[in-house]
Amino acid sequence: MSPPRYYTVTWDQLHRDAKALAWRLHGKGPEGGAFKGIVAITRGGLIPAAIVARELDCRLIESVSVITYGKDGEEQNRGEPTVAKPPVAAGDGTGWLVLDDLVDTGTTARVVRAMLPGAHFATIYAKPAGRPLVDSFITEVSQDTWILFPWDTEPQFVAPIARSAAAGG
Numbered sequence: 001m002s003p004p005r006y007y008t009v010t011w012d013q014l015h016r017d018a019k020a021l022a023w024r025l026h027g028k029g030p031e032g033g034a035f036k037g038i039v040a041i042t043r044g045g046l047i048p049a050a051i052v053a054r055e056l057d058c059r060l061i062e063s064v065s066v067i068t069y070g071k072d073g074e075e076q077n078r079g080e081p082t083v084a085k086p087p088v089a090a091g092d093g094t095g096w097l098v099l100d101d102l103v104d105t106g107t108t109a110r111v112v113r114a115m116l117p118g119a120h121f122a123t124i125y126a127k128p129a130g131r132p133l134v135d136s137f138i139t140e141v142s143q144d145t146w147i148l149f150p151w152d153t154e155p156q157f158v159a160p161i162a163r164s165a166a167a168g169g
């Protein structure tokens, strides 16, 4: 079943929200300083990680790949989480920042936290079920909202109101 609500995020808004997250994370590394490096959770965490890394002047980027969604070709159907690539450079995560675009059910966050218990875990967006698993985030949306990211969408023509109303739309 598809969630009834959508929250559309443009490139501009994503950039603004990622910068807001960088402000929140500044000075949250070990002993109030910089993080040793950033672990991006692919794929959604890659662009937020690039923006935050630029703002925090962090040049060491590791990645972790957890595959959960997209079973049966359906974007919103989930399967068992599989770690396709572990974040080997980050050890147990101590002093590292882990970044993802969002936390939803918390399945992905739970798997990554188990691998990197010492890390600071941050997302730009959070839904209530996953929120307890993140240390920092910017915007909360309701659990039944599906966030539409700019890399998953494109602008398209929409009929004028008068025309769609005449067609009964």
Ligand SMILES: O=P(O)(O)OC[C@H]1O[C@H](OP(=O)(O)OP(=O)(O)O)[C@H](O)[C@@H]1O
Residues within 6 Å of the ligand: 041, 042, 043, 044, 045, 066, 067, 068, 069, 070, 100, 101, 102, 103, 104, 105, 106, 107, 108, 109, 130
């Ligand atoms: O809290 P959860 O219920 O685990 O959902 C959150 C995860 O789902 C999305 O990734 P997805 O698995 O769709 O893969 P992608 O980042 O490669 O698009 C999103 O980027 C988070 O990583």
Ligand SMILES: O=c1[nH]c(=O)c2nc[nH]c2[nH]1
Residues within 6 Å of the ligand: 069, 102, 104, 145, 146, 147, 148, 149, 152
């Ligand atoms: O694009 C997405 N939007 C979401 O709300 C979401 N939740 C899990 N995975 C997601 N991917």
Ligand SMILES: [Mg+2]
Residues within 6 Å of the ligand: 041, 042, 043, 044, 045, 100, 108
């Ligand atoms: Mg993801």
